[in-house]
Amino acid sequence: ILNAGSLVGRTLPNILATVFGPLNLLIVACSVSSVLLYIWFLVTGNGGMLVFEAIYGVTRAYVSCLPAATASLSKNPNETGLRLGMMFFSTSFFWLVSSPIQGALIGIEGSFWPVCVFSGSTVILGVFFMLLSRFLVRKENHTWKV
Numbered sequence: 411i412l413n414a415g416s417l418v419g420r421t422l423p424n425i426l427a428t429v430f431g432p433l434n435l436l437i438v439a440c441s442v443s444s445v446l447l448y449i450w451f452l453v454t455g456n457g458g459m460l461v462f463e464a465i466y467g468v469t470r471a472y473v474s475c476l477p478a479a480t481a482s483l484s485k486n487p488n489e490t491g492l493r494l495g496m497m498f499f500s501t502s503f504f505w506l507v508s509s510p511i512q513g514a515l516i517g518i519e520g521s522f523w524p525v526c527v528f529s530g531s532t533v534i535l536g537v538f539f540m541l542l543s544r545f546l547v548r549k550e551n552h553t554w555k556v
Contacts, residue, residue: 419439433482
């Protein structure tokens with residue numbers, strides 16, 4: 411269900427990114443995703459989890475918009491590969507350590523609410539840095555489409 415929703419969440423935002431800008435779309439998708447992560451522990455039952463997974467799958471635009479947003483920040487097309495490499499290198503550490511941290515949080519409390527707070531807070535921190543990037547690029551380029 412998550413992957414089926416993610417099919418929509420990975421294709422439709424790329425079409426919308428040509429109109430609104432990939433970084434703007436990434437900020438919206440991650441903001442909605444963080445709200446969903448905060449309320450994830452409130453989901454009960456199999457039906458509720460299926461609905462949550464479908465909605466969360468649609469917000470997974472960050473999977474496809476993150477490289478596009480990173481590439482859009484390059485002034486020179488020759489810098490794109492370097493920027494993508496730096497982005498994937500720096501984010502790889504967070505992807506690597508997040509699962510063990512989440513497992514430890516589940517082990518401490520025996521419930522998912524600490525994982526929801528940790529995950530939602532981490533995504534909100536990322537949104538803050540994306541907003542900062544957007545502000546700096548917007549200031550330099552004088553356009554809202556970033």
